[in-house]
Amino acid sequence: LIDRLQDNPTQGVLYLLRLLLEVVPKYPFESTSNVLSGIYLHVLDFLSVAAQEVYPYHIVNVISNDELYGSDPKFIAEVNELCCTVCDKLLQHLKALLESNALRAQSQLALDLFLKIITGADLSVDKMFTLTVNLWNLAVKNRNVIEPKQLVSIFCSHPSQMFALLPNVSCLEWNWPIVCITALLFPMIRAKNVAKT
Secondary structure: OHHHOOOOOOOOOOHHHHHHHHHHHHOOOOOOOOHHHHHHHHHHHHHHHHOOOOOOOOOOOOOOHHHHHOOOHHHHHHHHHHHHHHHHHHHHHHHHHHHOOOHHHHHHHHHHHHHHHHHHOOOOOHHHHHHHHHHHHHHHHOHHHOOHHHHHHHHHHOHHHHHHHHHHOOOOOOOHHHHHHHHHHHHHHHHHHHHHO
């Protein structure tokens, strides 16, 4: 709902979201809880929509931010700044999870953030590419806490991004020719099965 509402001109760009980001961390979440990181991941989804020239949904008779700002460079810069802030908070949480030896939670959060980045960020930017590779490597570092099926699923749903990253990521001990063939064939097989129904 926040993205469908018009910003208050006296409060600045994305005021309600900034207020949310200021208030939410004050709640006494457990240090190993995934609630706060889940909120931050959803904020990244929101910011991805906020950066679009035209939002995918609107409220009748309400002027939303896409009509106010469109792709204005100052607005996009604000969105990018908030993305960096949220990513920093998520990276801090990853570090805290390591310090508390919550390896499963750390691997899952690294993988969740990895997915947000490969679906919404520009991987041609060196720092973003490096962060993405590091998140993948962190996610798979503790191979006993993450399901291999989940990793293969990522290959199948994001083959072009994964093939771009492949030379730089840890590969565990998978049979990579089979993973690559599966990643290439899965979309075709799924499309064929959908067509049959």
